[in-house]
Amino acid sequence: MKEVNISYPISQIQYTKPRRKKLKERLNFGIMYQHPRIYDFTIWLNDPSGLMPKTLAKSIVGNSVLDLGCGTANLQTFLPNGVQYIGVDLNEDFLVFADKKSRGTFYKRDVIGDLSDLKADTVVLADVLHHVTPNHQKLIENAINCARKKIVISACYEKEEGPFKQISEFIGRRIIDNDGLNGQREGAGWLKLDELLQFLVKNGATNFQKVLSHIHCEINK
Numbered sequence: 410m411k412e413v414n415i416s417y418p419i420s421q422i423q424y425t426k427p428r429r430k431k432l433k434e435r436l437n438f439g440i441m442y443q444h445p446r447i448y449d450f451t452i453w454l455n456d457p458s459g460l461m462p463k464t465l466a467k468s469i470v471g472n473s474v475l476d477l478g479c480g481t482a483n484l485q486t487f488l489p490n491g492v493q494y495i496g497v498d499l500n501e502d503f504l505v506f507a508d509k510k511s512r513g514t515f516y517k518r519d520v521i522g523d524l525s526d527l528k529a530d531t532v533v534l535a536d537v538l539h540h541v542t543p544n545h546q547k548l549i550e551n552a553i554n555c556a557r558k559k560i561v562i563s564a565c566y567e568k569e570e571g572p573f574k575q576i577s578e579f580i581g582r583r584i585i586d587n588d589g590l591n592g593q594r595e596g597a598g599w600l601k602l603d604e605l606l607q608f609l610v611k612n613g614a615t616n617f618q619k620v621l622s623h624i625h626c627e628i629n630k
Contacts, residue, residue, distance in 0.1 A: 445506035471530020478537030482507035532556040560628040566605045
């Protein structure tokens with residue numbers, strides 16, 4: 410992951426509209442990450458009813474939420490009024506987009522970097538663990554250190570072997586869901602269901618449930 414640390418909100422950054430990327434540069438990003446609106450549309454296609462963010466929101470405790478790897482801050486829409494929302498991500502275009510559409514404070518930070526200055530009652534890891542592999546343990550540790558009360562997790566997993574597994578993985582990892590930020594991700598791969606469950610249990614997770622194609626669980630402090 411790129412080492413970037415900005416300790417003040419994204420709204421205070423002098424932001425200029427990014428230049429149009431050349432084709433070679435665009436090839437470093439999957440379809441979802443070409444533009445924030447494309448990202449939001451893809452999320453909606455996969456979950457038109459908003460079941461995953463609704464499930465996450467129901468698990469929130471306390472008055473503050475820290476969303477690590479927040480993307481365009483879709484979760485914030487489902488939180489009750491009065492809950493302080495803090496979003497952290499490395500994609501500056503997404504953060505500026507989120508800052509315009511959402512109530513919250515946004516930071517351009519590396520989620521596996523030093524986050525010791527960020528605290529919240531609930532920390533959320535929504536569909537982000539596989540993006541930081543092989544450093545997913547560090548992300549869990551950061552979440553635990555930042556949370557006062559609870560960590561809420563939604564995580565995908567690798568499908569079992571099948572005749573089209575390699576093709577589907579290539580399409581998913583390189584063409585659709587490549588955020589362009591983690592050069593180690595493709596070589597590291599990701600966890601199958603049993604491996605993911607073992608990893609989460611080892612870190613103290615409980616209250617498991619399957620929500621669409623993801624595992625939802627919690628770590629209580």
